[in-house]
Each structure stands twice: as C-alpha cells, then as structure tokens.
Amino acid sequence: MPLIADPPGPRERSSPNRFLLWLVISQPRRVLLGATLGSLWMVALTIPPYLLSRAIDDGLAENDLAALTGWVAALFGIGVVNAALGIARHRTMSKIRMEASFRIVSTTVEHCVRLGTDLSRRIATGEIVAIGGGDVRVIAQSLTVTGPGIGAAVGYIVVAVVMFAISPLLAVVVLAGVPTLALTVGPLLHRIERAGAGYREQQGTLTTRLVDVLNGLQVLNGLGGKSGYAARYQRDSRALVTQEYRVGVATSWVDALATGLPAAFLAVVTWLGARMAAEGSISVGGLVAVYGYTAMLVVPVSFFIEGAGDIARARVAARRVTQLLLISPESRTGTVDAPAGPSMLRDPASGVEVRPGLSTVLVSERPADSAAVIDRLGGFTKSDVTWGDIRLDVVSAGQLRGRILVADNDAHLFTGSVRDVIAGRHEPDEVRILDALHTAVATDVVDAMPDGLASTINPRGHNLSGGQRQRLRLARAVYADPEILLAVEPTSAVDAHTEATIATRLHDARRGRTTAVTTTSPLVLDRADSVLYLVDGAVVAAGTHRELLRTEPGYRALVSRDTDEGAHR
DSSP: OOSSSSOOOHHHHSOHHHHHHHHHHTSHHHHHHHHHHHHHHHHHTTHHHHHHHHIIIIIITTTOHHHHHHHHHHHHHHHHHHHHHHHHHHHHHHHHHHHHHHHHHHHHHHHHHHHTTHHHHHSOHHHHHHIIIIIHHHHHHHGGGGTHHHHHHHHHHHHHHHHHHHOHHHHHHHHTHHHHHHHHHHHHHHHHHHHHHHHHHHHHHHHHHHHHHHHTHHHHHHHTOHHHHHHHHHHHHHHHHHHHHHHHHHHHHHHHHHHHHHHHHHHHHHHHHHHHHHHTSSOHHHHHHHHHHHHHTHHHHHHHHHHHHHHHHHHHHHHHHHHHHTOOOSSOOBSBOOOSSOOOEEETTTTEEEOTTSEEEEEESSHHHHHHHHHHHTTSSOOOOEETTEEGGGBBHHHHHHHEEEEOTTOOOOSEEHHHHHHTTSOOOHHHHHHHHHHTTOHHHHHTSTTGGGOEEOGGGTTSOHHHHHHHHHHHHHHHOOSEEEEESTTTTSOHHHHHHHHHHHHHHTTTSEEEEEOOOHHHHTTOSEEEEEETTEEEEEEOHHHHHHHOHHHHHHHHHHHHHHHTO
8 A cells, every 4th residue: 555645646746846745735735834934023023113103193192101001011912922923833844845855755656666676777776875865854944845835925015005095106016015025036037047956966976976975885895996986986076066056156146135125115114114114105104114114024025025036946956856757667567366276377578487386496598597487487578478367567565575586686774773674664573584594504694793693784784795795685685585586596695615515405395385496506506496597588408406407518617617506616
C-alpha cells in the first residue's frame, strides 16, 4: 500500500506547477487555517496605526488623559492579539512545510522502490541525493505563500481601502505598488529559473561523481587514481560555484528589492503625507497613521517578493522531482496470482529452467550473462519468463517479492545492529539468526565484534571486509527463507575452505527449496543438483557437475581455470 493516502496521480506528476498545486490541495484544512491566520495577522497589523493616530488626536492633542489611556490600552491589547496570531500562524505554516516535505519524500521513496533495479539504470545516484538534500526543502519553503502570502494580499487591500478614506492620492500610490513589483521583479524571477535549472543539473551530476568516488575510494587508492579524480572534482566544483554565483546574483537582487522597494514606498507616501499635514489636509494623527500604514506595508510587500522568489526556486526543484516521478519501470508486475505451489521458472531467452525443490547453478564464462538471467528470473527486467504456466510480469508485486528473493553482491547493507541487518524486513528471531549465520559461515564475523548481535554495522558495511559483507548478505537471504532463492556469485570473496563449507551448509539448509546461483566455483558446482552451462547467454549443456566435466571441454576448461585461481586466493 502507498506510504501516503492520496499519492499524486499522472496529472499531478506531469508538470512542476501541478505538483506544487497537489502539495497545496493535499492538506486543504491546514492550508485554509494558515491562510486565515495569515490574513487575520496581517489585518491586525493595520490596526495599531489607527489606534496610535486616535491616541494622538483624541488624547495628546486634546490633553485628554482618559482618552489617551484608553487608546494606549487598546494598542497594548491588539499587540497581544498580534503576538498570539503570529505564533499560531508560524506553527501552522511549520506544519504545512513539514507535511509537504513528508509527502515529497514518501512519494519519491515509493516511486524509487517501484522502479527497483531500473532506478540505477535510469537516473544517477547523485540526482536522488540532490532531491533529498535540497529540493525537498526548497519546495516545502515555497508553501509559505499559502499563509503569509495570501495574508499579504488581504493586508495590502485593507491598507489601500483605509488609505483611500484618508486620501485617494495616497491610495493610488499604494495600489501602484503591485504592478511596479511585477515589472521590477518579473525578469529576475525568470533569470532565477533559467540559471537555477542549469545549476541544479550540474549539482546532480557533481553529486553523482562524489558518490561514485566515495564508493570506490579504496579502489582508487589502490590504483593511485585518487589525486586525478580529486583534481577533476575540484575543477567541476569551481564551475558549479560559478553557476551558483549566477543564481546568487538574481536571488540577491530579489532579496534587496524585498527591502528596498518597501522603503521606497515608505519614503514616497510619507513625503506626500507630510505635505498634506503641512497643508492641513490631514491631522497630525492622520500623518502618523499614514506613516504606520505605509511602514506596515513593508511586511506584505516583502512577502510578495520573497514568495515570488521562493516559487521560482521551487519550480526548478519541482521540475527535477517530477522528472524522477515520470520515469516508468521497465519491468512491470500485474495483479495475477502466482502459482499456488512450487513451480518451474523458465527463461525462454536463455533456455534456463529452474526446477522446484532443487539447487541449480548457472555457469558462464561471462558473469554478466548469468547475472542477466537471474535479473530476468527475479522479475527485475523485461522478459518472457514464466512461473509455472503464468508469465512472471503479470504476477502481483507482493506475491512475487514475497516468494522470490534475488541476492547479489551489490545488495545494500544498511546501518544498524547485526541482528536487525540479518532480519531485514522480518521480525528478529535470535535462534534463526544464529542458524542463518552458521549457514553463511559468518558466526566468526559476529564473534569478532564487541557486542555480538547488538554490534553496529556501518552504512554499506564499511567496517567489514569484502568477504564479511558477502557472508552477511548471504545470511540475510537465508534468514528470509524464500520459496525461491536466486543468488549471484554468493562465494566470490571468500577463501576456498570457507567456500566449501558454505556450499555444503547452503545445500543442506535449502534442501527441498528452490535455489539457483551463479558461479564457476567447482566447490559449489559439486554440491548442485543441476548445472546449466551458458555460452553467449544461452544454455548449451545441462547435467551434474561431473557429467559436464566429462562431456563439455569448454565447461571443463572454465571450471579448471577457476580452480587454479581459487588456489591462489
């Protein structure tokens, strides 16, 4: 089931504007409350200038202490109300931003899970990191316009009406502010979008490179290539900084105008008001009110400009998010029920048949060929694979993933205790975990850790060796106890003695269960019920390990080479 109750549909994913609108209408009550509080808060800001003018005209000018006290008390009271409204508005807007962030993250995570192995082939890792690291925050910030933004519009209209009652000329000057803002800020917003789009693309590319370098740092150190990659990253970083300056120039102008334009309005209106007061057209209190109203306009005008800038940046970020959401998985699953009982997996493209209840090994001189067969059998790529009499691509995703497990050497090890890492999405069972570790010959890995099963595994298992990580991955797969286990080179990083032990224990642990692995190790092949020999991705011979050694020279040469290499591991 989806992580959120009302995920965006195809229409909402089709454009940045529709995606942003979906974020707004997905929480209507909270947005309505934010807009109401923002409007009340902004309107309440227009009251103090009026109260102050009455205190001056009715109290100070008339030397009436009672009137002065009353108006001052009212001024204090509206200040308390403003503070309460401001707090409530801020809390509501924080909740709106947090809800929007949750929806964006949930939507993207769910879509990434749906893409499965297609994700890494269709979009760079750095792009995903950039979406989670910056785009979510930028988009969520833009939703501020639904509260203070709407309130700013209401407050602007209220001030214009009040100013019209004082002086039509002053009201015209105030109302002229909106088109002035549009003419001044509009070109800058377009520039932010253009420069921001280029910057965001370069940022995603550079982040991808950084992720690749960090993942392969040990290899780069061994090859002596770290300095070359560091120099290239530094050069691209400087180019990104230059692009960021372009975005910063437009953004700084918008921020400057958010302060400068209101100040200009304040100066113009105050000058006009002072002339009117000098001519006797308005009272001294009226002049103070005009100044107060104009000073209050600093808030809505600033919100107009800042909100416009936030939306411009959010459109750039939302475009990257929608581009991810528009990626369709190549391998689709349907709603058809899987076979009721254990059934054969057939891959017509290669001729591979994985019989239920048996252990099958795929052997190929090119490991990528046998790994590709596993991907098809596991439903990770488009194919004509059948499961019993049913096409695999029409089986419901829940049943497919619940009964067929694909384990490969790139499987992620998330940070956490050994207990949680082995249990995965299943409930931890201490006895079963120890049995799985025993099967994968990984008990010594846990024994060497300070806290046993409670010991922490670092992200991607960086506090473990390659062989230790491989054995823990295998233990996790064994613990899941799937009906069909498909494993890619599960013993490639261990020594010959450990490999032989794993082959025996895995065969015993999976007895009567369907298991298919890819390898060229004779230690594993000798324990298999059936061996399929692939050439150029297609089965050319099938039988037991010993039968193929007698009848297939190519198979014998391949396995003998692996034996020679294994002796030096």
